[in-house]
Amino acid sequence: MKKVTNIIFAGLGGQGVLKASDILAEILFTLDYDVKKSEVHGMSQRGGSVSSEIRFGAEVFSPMIPHGETDYLVVLEPTQVEVNISKLREGGILITPADLPLDKLSNPKAANTMFLGALSKHLTEIPEERFIEVIKRFLPEKVHEVNIEAFKLGRG
């Protein structure tokens, strides 16, 4: 496999963008891909734009996705679509809040896991159990149930 797959998670500070990308990077790492994950940790204030880029494949060089070559753009906040949309390649897949049954979430804090579920449908090379396993490893036990529910709702 020569191709590198490029994924961006984007949203606002406090939405769990970095957590979602941490979980996905860890999953890819356990599957023995070459993985690179890049984000700019700025000031720690809440509420500013946040995005995290993941690249995986047999061999990855730059940790930053070339502009316009993103395969999957996952945007957790509607206003951030415009900020990031030019990064998506032609024919790339965009996942936004409008695509998800967010009203069915029992805890809105698990929204990031729902987005991860929606993305997981497309990443057919990753078994579903691997997602569940790493979500459990990365999140405290008391929120396992709500996040797995969110993941499954997102996966549809």
Place this chain on the structure above:
Amino acid sequence: MTKKLLLSGNEAVAMAAQYCKVNLGVGYPGTPSSEILDEFSKLGGKAEWAPNEKTALEVAIGGAFAKGRTLATMKHVGVNVAADPLFTIAYSGVPGGLVLISADDPGLASSQNEQDNRRYAISAGVPMFEPASSQECYDFLIKAFELSEKFKTLVLFRMTTRVCHSKTLVVPREDDYPAAVINYEKDAKSNVMIPAYARIAHRKMRNRLAEIAELNEAGEFIVEKMRSSEIGIIATGISYMHAEDAAPEASILKLGLTYPLPLERIRNFASKVKKCYVIEEGDPIVTETCLANGIQVVGKNEIYRYGELNVNRVRRILSGDVTPEAAPVPGKPPQLCVGCPHRKSYEGMKALDLIVAGDIGCYTLGVLPPYEAVHTCVCMGASITTGLGMRHVMAEEQARKVVSVIGDSTFWHTGINGIVEMVYNRPATGHVVIILDNSITAMTGMQEHAGTGFHLDNSPSKKLVIEDVVKAMGVDNVDIIDSTAEYDAYCELLKKRLASNDLSVIIVRRPCILGMVKRKGK
């Protein structure tokens, strides 16, 4: 099976420091360097936050005088603060192992400038490594200590934001590394830089660099990939990664030990390709060095000096594209948090239409709407002193509107020197210093400092008290107030102090809400 980890560059550095049994890590927090010492401490290393970068480097130098292995960490602008000891230790060298990490921020993700600290290696005369990945952060840090101990010199370890914060794969070493033998010996001729000894030390330093250049030619830190004979690329640090993606067909000469440069290897490589480019972020340092030594290379256009490089920009450089680049769609800027104690402090300053000499911290965001209260911000600690300069020069009516605003961590960093200046060279109208004390180093991610009562590893420490210190220094009035809980009283106090000719320090004390979350989690 080999153990493999997914680590940020900062985590990889920390793990390498622990592997080679670094005796002491000292630094001052600054994005993108801040996580290194926290991680080193979590792994069991002895790490501490110093009040500023000069202090940090000096403590590290002392440890290396004792033949220990020491690490100093800071962001690029922090090296400016530490430049005084740096330039002299470059002469004298150290009997132990000493590595200084400079975490540069091309593109200014979280800094006041994008200075290229590779210049420090050249200017001070110390060797420099530039890792391109987390694996290289790990490997090169160990090599940096080995080089330091072999040549008895400080080694500069230059990282950049993308190297510090990108997570990439690392295979750590599992064998046992020999600890430093702490065996102090007096050697005043080497370690006291009086002119007579320093003249000798300067020559020794140049000889040392010549020897290291020779070692660099041998190729241990060079990766050469001969592919096309048409195009060759010389690259350093993260630029190498972008170049591999941008031009997979090109031949590559990747440099790891980037000062002193292996000029003969570069000359040889350049002669094997028709066109040889240098891909480097920031200043055209390798390019100019090559050209000055008669090696025909092509650098980048001036437009690529600004900001970070990336794959698209490297493609543009290689194709000679100098058309204007599309500006990225601006995102939502960070703001002072809801519940942040600085909000009310600025509301009051804005209402009184004050001239605010600002400083470096979360509170620099007071320059943005809705407050737009901050008038100036230069560097760490400059609020007090620049405010004093304004007071000395302005006419009385305007001078009375000047306040200096500084945070608690920044006060201990270099703000305290401004208080000395204020008490010694008192302006005719006095002065008002507002210390926004949220009891943590907030902006860089909640680090402890001398005034919090905790060490880096969260163990209790002696707590320095701002009001005790400024009172002892001879400030006329020292008030402590919470601008959120007592807003009206805060505004009245400000008016009263501004109307007098006194030297006043107003400590606005209310903890950072994110800091409280951290402490609760302990």
